[in-house]
Amino acid sequence: MPALTLATDAATISPLALFLQADIVVKGVMAGLLLASIWTWAIIIGFGVSLGRARKGCAKFENDFWQTEDIDRFYETRAKSDLPSAKVMAAGVAEWRRSTAAKTIDRDGTRDRLATAMSSASAAEIDRLSDRLNILATIGSVAPFVGLFGTVWGIMRAFTSIAAEQNSSLAVVAPGIAEALFATAIGLFAAIPAVIAYNRFSHGINRLEARLNRFADAFYATLSRELEAPR
Template sequence: MSPLTLFLQADIVVKVVMVGLLLASIWTWGIIFTHSARLTRARVKARRTAEAFWKAKDIDGFVDAHRADGNATARILRAGVEEYHRSTRAGLADRAAARDRIAVAAEDAMAGELEKLSDRLNILATIGSVAPFVGLFGTVWGIMRSFTAIAGANNTSLAVVAPGIAEALFATAIGLFAAIPAVIAYNRLTHRLDAFENELTRFSDRFQATLSRQLERA
């Protein structure tokens, strides 16, 4: 019995389940490839900007030169510098409040970037948790159909029972085929995203410390 034969001989409900799970599997792999590449590019660009920033002599000049950059580090820099200038434009009455505002601006920029990078990861979690149960539903439905056919034929030989049960179990196999990569990818991508968040947090803290020293001199 080939997979194609099992699919063609299955009940319409089981066929719908199988097709849905196969589409979920294709969707899963699409998310895995696109988000993995997207996260890699984001980390590389953010690191390059961070390395260049620590070598720069003028913060304002660096931010102006990289204003068109769309990576996370550049956005944190722009948010922090813009808030710094807003807080010091009319004089500096409260340095602590200015530091707090700069921290909020930088953290908000960082959170926005991480939110964009985590988009659709919840789909992987959903597929990973739901797909096995959808496949199990197809299996249960197929087995119920097989038992009904057995009762109608009044024949319990293995040759009569086996094909229907095989079709039903094939639905569970497809469910696992969709779920296992989704769970592994979700855990892996989440781990990489957490590591990227830690990098951005460390950069943001060092950047805020740099602006804090400028506030002391203001």
Template sequence: MSLSQIVTQLASVAVPASTATGAPTRLNPVELFLQADIVVQAVMAGLILASIWVWAIIVSFSMKMGRLDRQNREFENRFWQADDVEPLVRTNEDLPSRRVAAAGIAEWQTSTRRGLRDKEGLRQRLASSMEAAVTSESDSIAEKLNFLATVGSVAPFVGLFGTVWGIMNSFFQIGAQSNTSLAVVAPGISEALFATAIGLFAAIPAVIAYNRFSHRVNAFETKLYRFSDRFHASLSRELETM
């Protein structure tokens, strides 16, 4: 046997059977998507879009909360150091604390415009108006979190629907070809299970982000309530001198 023949035989032994037969040696997500049934493809595409939107919300909300925390803290520092807070409140700064303070000042001016008759009633109206402003600000901040909650709860079931449909299609292929070979069933099942994997890929970050951001919104709301209570106490002290 010549040297070239020995090298050829060794090479044929070294090549894995899957490569020699042209079968893939690892999972290819793109191929799984392209070879899937049209219904499963639609499920996968929807879940991929949902995942992209989830990550867009995560990035944008993180930046927004960081900016709001910093700007609100700076505004509150200027607010408590100012001798006259009305010029600060009249500005167009897009800040929750400014709007909460503006709600309190607006109620104060409305109630005292024609003379003060009921101090205790004014105190209650001031508290109610600022509490309503705090609730409105919190709801506005948390508005986008509803999408994260929806994706986190629905995406796994949407992926499961794609998986069930793909497995049904695989069994249909078994009946159509009268062949129970694993080679007939395995590709369809792999494509079907890939839909569930994408569903989990979209749901898991959404759930984690929703829980984390809900905590941040609650903490921010607590800060607004503290600011509201402190400003209410300040107005109440001024009310006692009238």
């Protein structure tokens, strides 16, 4: 008989049982946090793949770019690539062609426009890649408080049950408190991966931004030297 009682108690406080026995408000909190956790992992997987592909693709693209002897031909064949480095190169070449099309070239103005065009392209690509990072930041900061709200609500409900039954035994108090604490646990389950992923991906985005800026600076220097060549 004691073994049967223990098995029953364990089933009563299982995660599924805690969810089913919870108040409608706590159920809503738990369901929302579970959806947030699923959303978090979907973003982590998708963003990780996208960032890794962009980093490797940019490294190969830049290596091929610096090995080419004909920038115009390279531009014609690779300008339509979705890689961030390709977008920076395309912005630089397009501005170069517009600025040098006239008979008289304003060298200082061309340099300024080249720098602005490539800097803007780099910033736009970083914004595009980091678009979903704010979702991770929001989940990481809000989920614990949402879980805490479920905990507070569940504990209030447990105290209400104690007052109604006029019984403060563990058998009466435990289920309500367990439901309440389970809401906090789910909140942390959603928040912790989101915070870790946000910090990790932010570091990766910063490294990629630095790489794009170095590429833009090197390409700018190349075009600047071209401006100094006699025509």
